[in-house]
Structures are given as C-alpha cells and as structure tokens.
Amino acid sequence: MPRKIIIDTDPGVDDTMAIFFALCSPELELLGLTTVFGNVHTKLATKNALRLLEIAGRTDIPVAHGADDALTGDFEGPVPFVHGEDGQGDIFLPDPARAPIDLSAAQFIVEQLRANPGEITLVPIGPLTNIALALRLEPRIAGWVDEVVLMGGNALAPGNASPAAEANIRNDPEAADLVFGADWQVTMVGLDVTLRVHMKPEHIAEYATHGNPLSAHITRILPHYRNYFEANYDAEGIYVHDSSAIAYLIEPDLFTLRRWPIRVGALGLGRGKTWPATGGRIPPEWESRPLVNVCVGVDGERLVALEAERLRGA
Numbered sequence: 635m636p637r638k639i640i641i642d643t644d645p646g647v648d649d650t651m652a653i654f655f656a657l658c659s660p661e662l663e664l665l666g667l668t669t670v671f672g673n674v675h676t677k678l679a680t681k682n683a684l685r686l687l688e689i690a691g692r693t694d695i696p697v698a699h700g701a702d703d704a705l706t707g708d709f710e711g712p713v714p715f716v717h718g719e720d721g722q723g724d725i726f727l728p729d730p731a732r733a734p735i736d737l738s739a740a741q742f743i744v745e746q747l748r749a750n751p752g753e754i755t756l757v758p759i760g761p762l763t764n765i766a767l768a769l770r771l772e773p774r775i776a777g778w779v780d781e782v783v784l785m786g787g788n789a790l791a792p793g794n795a796s797p798a799a800e801a802n803i804r805n806d807p808e809a810a811d812l813v814f815g816a817d818w819q820v821t822m823v824g825l826d827v828t829l830r831v832h833m834k835p836e837h838i839a840e841y842a843t844h845g846n847p848l849s850a851h852i853t854r855i856l857p858h859y860r861n862y863f864e865a866n867y868d869a870e871g872i873y874v875h876d877s878s879a880i881a882y883l884i885e886p887d888l889f890t891l892r893r894w895p896i897r898v899g900a901l902g903l904g905r906g907k908t909w910p911a912t913g914g915r916i917p918p919e920w921e922s923r924p925l926v927n928v929c930v931g932v933d934g935e936r937l938v939a940l941e942a943e944r945l946r947g948a
C-alpha cells in the first residue's frame with residue numbers, strides 16, 4: 635500500500651522537484667497540495683501548484699489555497715533572487731486551466747485526516763503556518779496523523795535565511811513552535827542534512843536526457859536557482875532541500891536520526907532558530923515537549939541518485 639501524503643508547499647524550484655519526485659514514486663500517493671507563502675506569495679504558489687500538476691498530467695489531484703501571512707505578522711516577502719519572479723526560474727508559464735478547491739489548506743488537511751485517521755503523512759516543505767492553523771482548527775488531528783515529515787530547521791548547522799535560522803522556520807517561528815510542540819511524531823529534515831546533499835552539474839545535465847515533461851520542466855527552471863547557489867555557496871550545482879524530505883519517506887535508511895525536543899526562537903537575532911535540547915538536563919522550556927526525529931546524517935550521493943532514477947522513469 636502506498637503511503638498517503640499531503641504536501642504543503644511554496645513552489646519554488648526545489649518544491650517543484652520534490653512534488654515531481656513524489657509523483658514518480660510508487661511508494662507514495664499524493665492526496666493533495668496545499669499552498670503557503672514563502673518562496674513566493676501564496677496566490678502565486680497556488681497558481682504554480684496547479685501548473686505543476688498540469689505538467690505532470692495529474693489534474694485529478696486537488697490544490698487548496700493556504701495562509702497569506704504568518705500567524706503573528708505579515709509575510710516579509712518572496713525571494714525572486716533565489717526562485718525567480720515567477721517562482722519557476724523566470725520562465726513565466728501560462729495561467730493554469732484549473733482553480734483551487736473551495737476549502738482552505740487548513741480545512742482540507744483537517745477533512746482529509748478526519749476521513750483517513752492514522753493513514754496520512756503531512757509533508758510541509760514551506761513555512762508551517764497551514765499546519766499550525768489546521769491544529770488550531772481541530773486539535774484532534776494530532777492523533778489522526780501518521781507522521782509529519784518536514785523540510786525546515788537547523789539543529790546543529792548554521793541557518794540560510796539568517797546566520798541563525800532556516801528560511802521555512804524563519805518565515806513563521808510561532809507556527810513552527812506549535813508544530814514541534816504538538817503531540818504527534820515530527821521528523822525534521824533540515825539544513826543539517828540538506829546542505830550535505832549535493833546535486834552536481836553532471837547530475838543536473840542528466841535531467842535533460844530523460845525525455846519526459848517533468849524532467850524537461852526541471853531542466854528549464856534550474857539555471858536561475860543554480861546561479862543563486864553558485865554565487866552564494868562554495869560549490870557548483872545545488873543543494874537539495876525539499877526533495878530530501880521526499881527521500882526520507884521513500885528510504886528512511888538514507889538518514890541517521892537523533893531524538894530531541896525542539897523549541898523555536900521568537901526574538902531578535904535568534905528568530906526562527908530551531909533549538910534542540912541536546913544536553914543531559916532538559917531545561918523547563920523544553921520539558922513536556924515531544925521528541926522530534928532530527929535528521930543529522932545522510933547518504934547524499936544515494937539520495938541524489940534515487941531522485942534521478944525516479945525522474946528518469948517518469
């Protein structure tokens with residue numbers, strides 16, 4: 635039986651790759667995409683989600699529009715220098731033919747979990763606002779979910795949105811603290827591992843040879859994203875963020891885990907930093923918090939090969 639998933643996303647170049655990776659993987663059944671601000675505004679994230687499902691020929695999969703702003707403040711704005719003005723590497727696709735469903739992202743998540751208790755894994759690869767709103771709407775979802783496997787955070791590694799914080803968590807630290815504190819199993823696939831998954835120029839070149847619409851789209855949108863990485867990191871190619879969460883669902887043995895309670899910094903320079911309680915004595919602020927599976931090691935080469943294998947077969 636494939637594992638049922640809902641991907642909560644801000645597409646986004648690497649979100650696109652992750653969604654396509656999931657769609658090409660028989661271990662997973664994508665029940666829907668829910669959208670959130672982050673790489674782009676939510677309105678554009680929704681359009682892109684609909685566009686991506688058209689490219690993949692999967693217009694049977696619903697898209698639910700999500701939160702436009704963080705729980706406690708306005709969205710600080712998109713990152714066109716990373717993902718392009720269109721969130722798709724400045725290729726400017728035509729408008730999608732379909733519209734999102736009438737339910738909000740949080741309502742869709744609650745309804746799906748209510749209808750399939752114990753069967754669905756939530757896979758947030760953007761800020762955690764929709765997941766926190768779903769928890770507020772129906773706190774019992776914590777008992778209905780199978781697992782929450784998210785891309786975000788940095789336990790022991792430095793941040794990317796600031797020296798302290800990873801971008802998804804930095805965009806809504808209050809939502810993230812609620813999600814890490816709820817009574818469900820969260821697995822954090824963060825910068826501790828994703829900055830060790832290196833897709834090199836030769837891997838990227840291979841996507842152009844696959845001869846299917848998914849890999850062709852990836853080939854079109856990657857140059858802008860890759861330019862950002864090559865200008866800001868000391869490596870050629872890209873690091874693999876959102877697809878690493880998909881790989882965890884398919885082959886968890888690629889990763890090594892530690893289990894720690896996590897709090898999220900809310901103030902000042904540490905805003906958005908995910909703080910694990912790694913020491914012997916658990917401080918009061920971390921007490922009574924669930925243990926999060928924190929990915930701290932990864933077989934990056936195998937992960938990159940797995941994603942390419944799946945896309946080759948699309």
Ligand code: RIB
Nearest residue numbers: 646648673759801802875
């Ligand atoms: O820090 C990486 C995350 O931020 C990814 O989800 C990427 O899409 C960006 O939003």
Ligand code: CA
Nearest residue numbers: 646649759760
């Ligand atoms: Ca993302």
